Amino acid sequence: MKAAPAYPVISVRNLSKSYPLRSWWGGKADVFRAVEDVSFEIRPGETLGLVGESGSGKSTIGRAVTMLNPPTSGTIAFEGIDLARLSPQALCRTRARIQTVFQDPYAALNPRMSAGAYVAEAFRLHRPDMARSERREAVASLFARVGLDPHFLGRYPHQFSGGQRQRICIARAIALKPSFIVADEPIAALDVSIQAQVVNLLQDLQDDLGLSYLFISHDLRMVRYLCHRVAVLWRGRIVELAESDRLYEDPRHPYTRRLLAAVPLPDPAAERARLAARETTNPAPGRPGDLVEVGPGHWVAADPLPEETDR
Ligand SMILES: Nc1ncnc2c1ncn2[C@@H]1O[C@H](COP(=O)(O)OP(=O)(O)OP(=O)(O)O)[C@@H](O)[C@H]1O
Ligand SMILES: [Mg+2]
Structure with a gap:
């Protein structure tokens, strides 16, 4: 895998997305905060993995960064240009360079x-x-x-x-020669033997065309294989972000540990994570919700993991 250059192709700052909650008789009741205060950057030629349980807001982020479903607040800059400031024509031209590949190609x-x-x-x-x-x-x-x-x-x-x-x-x-592609579970609907072929194709295209990817997936093994860095999303917030190997070998947030412990990985580091998942200590000191840098490029949310509740 190539080393990625330092400046971002996409820069997401304080992205939040709420959906109106309607009561069953049709009145507006409240809002549901699907994504809250999410920030990340993706560099040219880089793949950022986005993992998290179902409903954690992965697709919402994917749709917001492509402006298919614009954010409620926060900024998205593509190659340094704030997408919200573009005229409809300029946005249309720019969106040609930002593409999405979805889970269900038939749809x-x-x-x-x-x-x-x-x-x-x-x-x-x-x-x-x-x-x-x-x-x-x-x-x-x-x-x-x-x-x-x-x-x-x-x-x-x-x-x-x-x-x-x-x-x-x-x-x-x-x-249209994009520089950035959101791949939202692009292999989830495919047979295992075909998954590797499609991932290899994505990798070849990245090398040839210098593409950046936001790779959304449930497949933690594939994410480790494909992604330079990984962001872990939990209930609409990033709770950990680090280089792939670092995240898999030294997961700090209890949710990341739990996520890694839930998959059988033939790997001693994962086994350590599995054991560490029993710990319930606060992952990093700081103001609850803030991301704290615990090592070079390794960010962990300071809040402890609250008790399980339905979402
Ligand atoms: N258009 C919408 N209106 C209202 N709520 C929505 C809408 N789209 C998504 N949500 C809610 O936002 C939350 C996040 O949804 P999202 O599709 O981003 O999750 P996800 O992480 O992609 O899940 P999955 O892994 O199942 O694809 C969910 O609770 C979902 O019900
Ligand atoms: Mg989704």
């Missing part, structure tokens, strides 16, 4: 559009200057790049396997 694809037409749509929308022949060539080369036979360009989504469908989505995501 992302249009069943009435051939795979070739689906990938070509990116050019039709954002590159109206492109001649039809140029577009056709570009789509065929994207197909080859993601490991699909260009003879399949005329096929429809139901005529592909799950792994092939995810490759089509990846082809569309890289069509």
Whole structure:
């Protein structure tokens, strides 16, 4: 894996996202804070993993940083530019360089559009200057790049396997030469043998195109393999953020320890974490909620882990 340069491609500051809670008779009752005060940066060529239990706010963060579902408060800067300050036209141009790959490629694809037409749509929308022949060539080369036979360009989504469908989505995501991709559980719906192929493709594309990823996943082993750094999300807050090896070998926050202890990893460090998960001490001294740097680039939330409650 390459060492990542130092300046951020995406910089998220104090991101919060609330959803209105409606009472069952339709009145507005309160708000639900899905994500609170989350900050992180991703450098060019870097993969940041985002892990946490279901409902912890991972997809909410993914949708907020791509402005698919803008944040309630906080700033998102892409290559130094605050996305909230852009005009709708400028935001549209910028969003071409920020792409998302979702868990369910079948839902992302249009069943009435051939795979070739689906990938070509990116050019039709954002590159109206492109001649039809140029577009056709570009789509065929994207197909080859993601490991699909260009003879399949005329096929429809139901005529592909799950792994092939995810490759089509990846082809569309890289069509406009993005520098940042949010991959929200991109392999969760795939067969185990296909998962590694798709992850290897993402890695190859990163090396070739200098892409940065926000990689959202439940698969802690894959996250360790793929990600340079990992952020652990718990109930809408980052409770720990560190370089991957450091996080897996020396998890400090009780929730991180519990998360790592819950997966069977054939690894002595994980076994130590499993044992340490029984400890319930405060992970770092400081004001509750604040992230404290406990080692170089290793941040831990100062608050203790409250008792389990339903969320
Ligand atoms: N549009 C919405 N309106 C109201 N609440 C929402 C909305 N989207 C998400 N939520 C709530 O916000 C919380 C975080 O949801 P989110 O989808 O970000 O979780 P997640 O970490 O991606 O979970 P999973 O691992 O299951 O995908 C959940 O409690 C969810 O119910
Ligand atoms: Mg999700």
